[in-house]
Amino acid sequence: MDTVIVLFTRDLRVHDHPALATACAQARHVVPLFVLDPAVPAGPRTPFLLDCLADLREHLRARAGDLVVRHGDTVTETMKLAGEVSAEAVHTSADVSALARRREDRLAAGRIPLRRFPGLTVVPPGALLPSGGGDHYRVFTPYWRAWSQYPRRAVLDPPERVPIPAGIEAGRLPGREPYTGMRGGEKAARARAERWLRLSLDEYAEGRDDLAGDRTSRLSPYLRFGCLSPLELVTKAAGAFVRQLCWRDFHHQVTFAFPEIDRRDYRPREVNWRDDQDAVQAWKEGMTGMPIVDAGMRQLAAEGWMHNRARLITATYLVKYLRVDWRIGARHFWELLLDGDVANNYGNWQWVAGTGNDTRPNRAFNPLRQARRFDPEGEYVRRHVPELAGLPADRVHEPGRQAGYPSPLHPSDPPGGRRL
Ligand SMILES: Cc1cc2nc3c(=O)[nH]c(=O)nc-3n(C[C@H](O)[C@H](O)[C@H](O)COP(=O)(O)OP(=O)(O)OC[C@H]3O[C@@H](n4cnc5c(N)ncnc54)[C@H](O)[C@@H]3O)c2cc1C
Structure with a gap:
């Protein structure tokens, strides 16, 4: 050719x-x-x-x-x-x-x-089909078992030469504003992955939910833009981290089979979503009066990134406590997240909303309990919500505890929801 x-x-x-x-x-x-x-x-x-x-x-x-x-x-x-x-x-x-x-x-x-x-994934979407029929896996655990055994292709070296024909106008890349956020690109991605695999992988399972410790890889923006091959990463990693990369593949194969994932309920449910603009605005601004939720939302606004545990808590709060349609929250995340990608964002939002792939669609994380468990010293909240910086660990998570900070918005526990 x-x-x-x-x-x-x-x-x-x-x-x-x-x-x-x-x-x-x-x-x-x-x-x-x-x-x-x-x-x-x-x-x-x-x-x-x-x-x-x-x-x-x-x-x-x-x-x-x-x-x-x-x-x-x-x-x-x-x-x-x-x-x-x-x-x-x-x-x-x-x-x-x-x-x-x-x-x-x-x-x-x-x-x-x-x-x-x-x-774009470790296992190509559509390559694994459940034995009971269907064009994709709807449940993670059987997918994980099949995915772990799927024969992987060899990781490819970069080409030695990319022989471009002479005389093509390459075109200019737009200049960009000076920027203090995370640096993009394969070089930065490989350096971060190499360091993280060497120094932090062993402690991942134990530390991944530690909100203040921030001990996850932060490789998601690089995976989002393909600066890293997920297959290469998996071959160098092990344990719980590989399982999380399998979640990424899982949501991709769901999206491949259900491309309307960003618009339609994957598993339709009868939910009377509330139309409450003020609540949505407060949630977006990190002013709900629920400290752990506000910390997460302010981290998102400031960094374009949010810890996974905080994503679960803030999303749950919107859909299960404020009863706001998941599409509104997902759209907001999509607009701000550096790692915002269709499969992972909308797949996870539908999981949280109970319209997606969760086998227990009624579960609802209780934000206060989650906060005490995953931010026991209150450090994550104090870091992102300066109004609460002076409060001690045993009080920082409690709503309505500080002058100048709003009282909690949500009316009650989620109806019929199991609190965790
Ligand atoms: C409501 C909600 C929205 C989310 N939106 C996105 C999104 O737009 N883009 C995105 O990449 N992730 C999304 N996630 C998944 C997860 O929160 C992020 O992938 C993770 O926080 C990124 O940080 P990390 O790279 O340090 O993750 P690590 O814990 O170091 O995990 C390594 C990699 O595994 C993958 N991964 C980890 N958890 C998940 C998961 N639950 N689902 C799919 N892949 C996962 C990611 O590619 C991640 O970079 C969302 C989760 C929730 C609950």
Whole structure:
């Protein structure tokens, strides 16, 4: 084959990249492409994304290639470039969301063959089917058992050379504002993963729920943009951490089978959601009067990231205590999270709301009990809610304890909910 376009989307790396590796092995010329598409706005993720793209470009240039950057509709721009370079195929990493699937279908309907490759998950969505029938696993534990035994493909080395044809206008990457958040890109991702696996993996199972200790990997934004191969990560990791990466695959295979996950109940339930704009606003601002909830929501607003345990508590509070529709909360998380991705965000929100894959849809975490258990010294709350910084550990979690801080919004315990 003479020329192949590799269309990058959220697979922004050169290590273990099947679409790129195959193009480099089979074609004389390879054109790596990224399209900045207004239909896929990155919002507050933009500086991180631009870091990822600059870093990818550097890795490709070090291999005699480049990253061609275009602006506009992904399919139109890809087809236009394919015409210019006389491409014989387009390679891309197969994705699961409705938007990505529509994009792939439109590309596949074009003149040039589209080849979809694995790489966004450890096990490709749809590769594992439950023995009792159905097109995907609905329950995590049997999926985890099957996933653990699935034969894995080999982790691929980065290509030595990415032979881009001469004379292509590479295109400029937009400049970005000075930025103090997490640095994007494969280099930063690999350094963080290497350090974390070496120093912290062994304590993960014990420390992952420690809100103040912040002892999880914080690799999620890198996995979100594909700066790290989840397969490579799994082969280097062990124990409870691998199980969490399996949750990521689990939600991806659910989304693959149910692409409306961001809009429709996966398991429809009769719930009378309350239309309460004030409550939603207070929740978003971290002013509900429930300290652990407010701490989580303020961490999200300040950092674009929130600890998993706090995500569970804040989401539960919205849907089970304030009785607000999960779509409203999920949309807010989606807009602010650096790691916001369709499968994980909406899959987890539906799990919490009891409309998703939880086998116990009525469970509801009690925020006070959760706070005392996972933030026993009150350090997490004091860090994110300065009004409460002066309170001792035994009082900091109790609602309505400080002048200038609101009384709790929620009327009662969740009706019929089991408190944990
Ligand atoms: C309401 C809610 C919304 C969420 N939205 C997102 C989201 O938009 N994007 C996202 O990546 N994760 C989401 N999660 C899952 C989880 O909270 C984050 O993946 C995790 O907190 C990221 O931090 P970490 O990288 O330090 O995780 P670690 O604990 O170090 O875990 C390692 C990796 O495993 C995966 N993982 C861990 N927990 C889960 C999980 N429950 N579901 C799926 N994958 C998981 C992630 O890729 C994570 O980076 C959500 C969870 C909840 C309860």
